[in-house]
Amino acid sequence: MKIILYIIQKEFKQIFRNKGMLPIIFVLPLLQLVILSNAATFEVKNIKFGYIDNDHTSTSRTLVEKFNASTYFDVLTDFPSEGLASSSMLNGEVDVVLEIPQYFERDLQKEKYNSLGITINAIDGAAAGVENVYVTQIVQNFNQNLKVDLLQVSDKQIQPITIETIPLFWYNETLNYKTFMVPGILVLLVTMITLFLSGMNIVREKEIGTLEQINVTPIKKSQFIIGKLFPFWVIGIGLLTIGLIIAKLIFDVPMVGSLVLMYFYTSIYILVILGIGLFISNFTDTQQQAMFIAWFFTVIFILMSGLFTPIESMPEWAQILTEFNPIKYFVEVMRMVMLKGSSFIDVLPQIIKTFLFAFIMNGLAVWSYKKTT
Amino acid sequence: MKRFIGFIKKEFYHIFRDRRSLFILFGMPIAQILLFGFAITNEINNVDIAILDHSKDATTKEIINKISASKYFSIKQIVTREADIASVFQKGHVKAVLNFEKDFSKNLIKEHKASVQIITDATDPNTANTISNYINAILLQYQKELNKDITITYQIVSETRMVYNPELKSVYMFVPGVMTIILMLVSAMMTSISITREKELGTMEILLVSPLKPFQVIVGKVFSYIFLSIINAVVIVMLSIFIFKMPVQGSLFLLALESILFIISALALGILISTISATQQTAMMISLMGLMLPVILLSGFIFPISSMPLPLQMISNIIPAKWFIIIIKGIMLKGVGLQFVWKETLILLGMTVLFIALSVKKYKIRLE
Amino acid sequence: MNHNKVIQVEGLTKMFGDFTAVNAITFDIEKGEIFGFLGANGAGKTTAMKMLIGISNPTSGKANVAGFNVFTNAEDIKKNIGYMSQKFALYDDLTVKENITFFGGIYGLSIKRIKEKSEILIQELGLEKVANTLVGSLPLGWKQKLSFSVSLIHDPKIVFLDEPTGGVDPITRRQFWEMIYKAANQGTTVFVTTHYMDEAEYCDRVSIMVNGKIEALDTPKKLKEKFKAANMNDVFLKLARG
Numbered sequence A: 001m002k003i004i005l006y007i008i009q010k011e012f013k014q015i016f017r018n019k020g021m022l023p024i025i026f027v028l029p030l031l032q033l034v035i036l037s038n039a040a041t042f043e044v045k046n047i048k049f050g051y052i053d054n055d056h057t058s059t060s061r062t063l064v065e066k067f068n069a070s071t072y073f074d075v076l077t078d079f080p081s082e083g084l085a086s087s088s089m090l091n092g093e094v095d096v097v098l099e100i101p102q103y104f105e106r107d108l109q110k111e112k113y114n115s116l117g118i119t120i121n122a123i124d125g126a127a128a129g130v131e132n133v134y135v136t137q138i139v140q141n142f143n144q145n146l147k148v149d150l151l152q153v154s155d156k157q158i159q160p161i162t163i164e165t166i167p168l169f170w171y172n173e174t175l176n177y178k179t180f181m182v183p184g185i186l187v188l189l190v191t192m193i194t195l196f197l198s199g200m201n202i203v204r205e206k207e208i209g210t211l212e213q214i215n216v217t218p219i220k221k222s223q224f225i226i227g228k229l230f231p232f233w234v235i236g237i238g239l240l241t242i243g244l245i246i247a248k249l250i251f252d253v254p255m256v257g258s259l260v261l262m263y264f265y266t267s268i269y270i271l272v273i274l275g276i277g278l279f280i281s282n283f284t285d286t287q288q289q290a291m292f293i294a295w296f297f298t299v300i301f302i303l304m305s306g307l308f309t310p311i312e313s314m315p316e317w318a319q320i321l322t323e324f325n326p327i328k329y330f331v332e333v334m335r336m337v338m339l340k341g342s343s344f345i346d347v348l349p350q351i352i353k354t355f356l357f358a359f360i361m362n363g364l365a366v367w368s369y370k371k372t373t
Numbered sequence B: 001m002k003r004f005i006g007f008i009k010k011e012f013y014h015i016f017r018d019r020r021s022l023f024i025l026f027g028m029p030i031a032q033i034l035l036f037g038f039a040i041t042n043e044i045n046n047v048d049i050a051i052l053d054h055s056k057d058a059t060t061k062e063i064i065n066k067i068s069a070s071k072y073f074s075i076k077q078i079v080t081r082e083a084d085i086a087s088v089f090q091k092g093h094v095k096a097v098l099n100f101e102k103d104f105s106k107n108l109i110k111e112h113k114a115s116v117q118i119i120t121d122a123t124d125p126n127t128a129n130t131i132s133n134y135i136n137a138i139l140l141q142y143q144k145e146l147n148k149d150i151t152i153t154y155q156i157v158s159e160t161r162m163v164y165n166p167e168l169k170s171v172y173m174f175v176p177g178v179m180t181i182i183l184m185l186v187s188a189m190m191t192s193i194s195i196t197r198e199k200e201l202g203t204m205e206i207l208l209v210s211p212l213k214p215f216q217v218i219v220g221k222v223f224s225y226i227f228l229s230i231i232n233a234v235v236i237v238m239l240s241i242f243i244f245k246m247p248v249q250g251s252l253f254l255l256a257l258e259s260i261l262f263i264i265s266a267l268a269l270g271i272l273i274s275t276i277s278a279t280q281q282t283a284m285m286i287s288l289m290g291l292m293l294p295v296i297l298l299s300g301f302i303f304p305i306s307s308m309p310l311p312l313q314m315i316s317n318i319i320p321a322k323w324f325i326i327i328i329k330g331i332m333l334k335g336v337g338l339q340f341v342w343k344e345t346l347i348l349l350g351m352t353v354l355f356i357a358l359s360v361k362k363y364k365i366r367l368e
Numbered sequence C: 001m002n003h004n005k006v007i008q009v010e011g012l013t014k015m016f017g018d019f020t021a022v023n024a025i026t027f028d029i030e031k032g033e034i035f036g037f038l039g040a041n042g043a044g045k046t047t048a049m050k051m052l053i054g055i056s057n058p059t060s061g062k063a064n065v066a067g068f069n070v071f072t073n074a075e076d077i078k079k080n081i082g083y084m085s086q087k088f089a090l091y092d093d094l095t096v097k098e099n100i101t102f103f104g105g106i107y108g109l110s111i112k113r114i115k116e117k118s119e120i121l122i123q124e125l126g127l128e129k130v131a132n133t134l135v136g137s138l139p140l141g142w143k144q145k146l147s148f149s150v151s152l153i154h155d156p157k158i159v160f161l162d163e164p165t166g167g168v169d170p171i172t173r174r175q176f177w178e179m180i181y182k183a184a185n186q187g188t189t190v191f192v193t194t195h196y197m198d199e200a201e202y203c204d205r206v207s208i209m210v211n212g213k214i215e216a217l218d219t220p221k222k223l224k225e226k227f228k229a230a231n232m233n234d235v236f237l238k239l240a241r242g
Helices: A002-017 A022-039 A058-069 A082-091 A104-111 A125-150 A177-208 A210-215 A221-249 A259-283 A287-303 A316-322 A326-340 A348-368 B002-017 B019-039 B058-069 B082-091 B104-111 B125-146 B170-201 B203-209 B214-242 B252-276 B280-298 B310-316 B320-334 B338-367 C045-052 C074-080 C096-106 C111-125 C140-151 C170-185 C220-226 C232-240
Strands: A047-053 A073-078 A096-100 A113-121 A162-170 B047-053 B073-079 B096-100 B113-121 B155-163 C005-016 C019-030 C034-039 C060-065 C081-084 C158-162 C189-193 C205-210 C213-218
Touching (some): A022 A177, A047 A082, A058 A073, A058 A104, A082 A096, A082 B320, A104 A113, A162 B125, A177 A210, A177 A287, A177 B280, A221 A348, A259 A326, A287 B170, A326 B082, B002 B019, B019 B214, B047 B058, B047 B082, B047 B125, B058 B073, B058 B096, B073 B125, B104 B113, B170 B214, B170 B252, B170 B320, B203 B214, B252 B280, B252 B338, B280 B310, C019 C045, C019 C189, C019 C205, C019 C213, C034 C045, C045 C060, C045 C189, C096 C140, C111 C140, C170 C189, C205 C232, C213 C232
Parallel strands (some): A047 A096, A113 B155, B047 B073, C034 C189, C158 C189
Antiparallel strands (some): A096 A113, C005 C060
């Protein structure tokens, strides 16, 4: 036990003495939390919208006015011709183009039916889908008003049936995207920092030559590994704490659930990441290699974690793969506990799996650290 | 010149001897493209929902059948009390609960109106919104069927044409982004680490006292990475064409030229990073933490820039990746020529010149 | 087993694939002896030493160090030996005192003992003024002396020194050898590899390794007589050239 304390003390001294790394460990991630949480949004707003009005009547102008009034669309241009509109779309100046046909108003009154042409830049398929929904909503709304405006009293018919739908958005009534992203990005930063630091740590001592000096001492493998892990574990918990404070103070993210449960889970989770880091460290010869491998797995783990895109949308085989992704569980637990107030029992499956990972990864780390070659 | 070629050869030896890094260098783009192509998508599919039916009559049954028949939803659970909804959400699997009011059918016949709540777990607001919209659409469709005998007076329909990506495949969106990230990583990160490594090991001094000019040393160092990046770019484009059937509408030649321009600008950035960092560790952390996240998040790779707050939109302008993504999307998907992307090209060119000028200045100071 | 023999080696061999780095070496070392382990670069000195200090597994043969078998009790050996590598291996980003405390700590010394030891060490080395300076900023000679003292911190029975005086000036080398003699007088066995043939003369006995084999082993005086050489340098040249 005493021996472990000496290693811990030494690691802390080395970390806090490295003036170049300190801001990278503490300031950069938190700065990113603040800035990037604002950037990570799938909300579709400020859609670049243009139109071609071939009708020039009060009806067509009213329709355009509807788009103008919507907060989703930035009405940019009135294109005189289709050619100009499409070259503007090639340019990237406009993403949605509405084309109102000639004799729009006249035909509508005559035939009570008419159609509009909508062209959407669909390179971002998800955004295009949402844009289409917005356009349809506006057109439907316009339809309804038309009925009121143009319907003559004599036209009154049997009342149609309506199913009224009342959407309720629980836990995030205003659909604030930051509420969703802040816990996620916090997970990402805690993971990246602890993984990179622990991944570089032992291989660094290998490169400098001090590891050999340690290996000729009678220290036990487990003592050495625990002593090495602990400081990074503390840093991880520290980052979580500062991150939570920022989440509360700057983003006003609701914290419904138990903080104790969050910390309890995180403390197990960081052990998994540190185990992975040390495992990588044991298997590489240079820091460059270690970082590169760590980076490779982080990117894949992040993409498969449900952080940015929902896991339920993935195909079956990919969903099975995510079962082996510790980041997935951390993201789930943070969001469940923080935003929904899930209890210990609710996240018990995640806790058990994470614990298992921690056990396996640290076992591997101790096993793969060889004092003798 | 002969010396210079010898030097380039040495750099290639360095890279090709490190099998593990090489594996990742080439495995990374392939793994990412495949993941994005096959696994990662925003589309809603097979979402678990629960039902709370206070009526249990023919109409609600029919609506429930319609919903479970759709490929978007599968009904996972039946809830009996409002009070249970919270605990269902807290378990985490069910994303929405449909709450039918009492006497649904009766109300529909008597008052021509009945209501249903769509309660979604909006911790993921994007998914919640989409689920809500999809359920709404199914209900609207059903309502239309019920009303089919009644002629509706005025009706305008919109005919939507999805251009450049008619099937709304997410891989179209991600390929340009992945390509950008990989080129950025290989070029900027590898160069900066490789130069700082020589500084740390002291071999940089040996190179600098050799008859090679400092300029040649740097060019020699980055040459191998240009080569690797080009191979990566080719692999990515091939994968997207042959596996994901992604079209390349514009000129491949222009695509190649623009890619080389971007590679050079990323290399210049890498050199700049190496001039400001003393150790490999610092260079790595700057490249990883300082470059990767902003490049992923602020370049329009995953999240639309136009939805970001104004200050971030402005910051995104100084990220070279943003301009490159616009250029490749234009060439590959829209099929535009240089006349449409000359502005972006010029910006990228300007940035490259700036990075090079800054690193030359920094290096001179260091050497004197 | 002879209790005066602290190292007993018999037919110790290390192979790396087809290459035999150490080829069936045999020797004994007595308590308190200063044993010089000579050889050209690549002769297998460092590999042999790494097997004796328990960080490299031998391929075959027998070896006992401080009464423990290198095959089965490597960790027990480590409690009884000190080691100073040819590469400076203290932490550059820790101070002199911190390095001493750290290594004392992981050898399991009590806090009181560490305190005493570091005071004595710092005083003996004359490092009082730089006790709280980062080791990275000290000149190489000081670092080497500090490194040697740290390898003795737990009073080991044997200390292994791998080219301890590489790259230091003659005065420092001189002081270094005084430290070695002092340790040997106190009963510590010293196992030292070196390139400097004048240093070989200071050893009680010397072995010379060529291509993985020990070609000669005796006191410097007897070796000179046997090879009819004026000094150890000539002995070495005669052997190494074959």
